[in-house]
Amino acid sequence: MQNKAYPIDRFCFPPLLKAASKSLSLSEGKMIHGLAAKLGFDSDPFVETAVMGMYAACGLISEARLVFDKMPHRDVTYNLNFYILV
Numbered sequence: 437m438q439n440k441a442y443p444i445d446r447f448c449f450p451p452l453l454k455a456a457s458k459s460l461s462l463s464e465g466k467m468i469h470g471l472a473a474k475l476g477f478d479s480d481p482f483v484e485t486a487v488m489g490m491y492a493a494c495g496l497i498s499e500a501r502l503v504f505d506k507m508p509h510r511d512v513t514y515n516l517n518f519y520i521l522v
Contacts, residue, residue: 444471446480453486457493465490481509 449472456465469487472478478487484507491500 444475446477446483449477449480449483450486453483453490457486457490460494462494462496465494479508481507 449468452468453465456462456468465487469478469490472483472487477483484503488500488503491497491503
């Protein structure tokens with residue numbers, strides 16, 4: 437993924453995080469989350485929503501809630517917030 441021929445941007449992370457959540461691959465999801473944070477994409481609302489969804493799908497509701505609580509703009513995540521709180 438970090439090949440210079442294919443630059444990494446904010447659009448790479450949501451599909452990768454969704455794949456990690458669908459396969460319940462928590463360790464891979466955490467690595468993707470860490471890379472997004474390292475590259476500065478963790479403040480993108482779509483990346484934040486995907487991170488939150490990955491943690492919720494893997495059963496870490498408290499981690500998903502922490503991501504939600506740190507989000508400055510929550511307009512993208514209202515439907516997912518309902519899923520987490522139920």
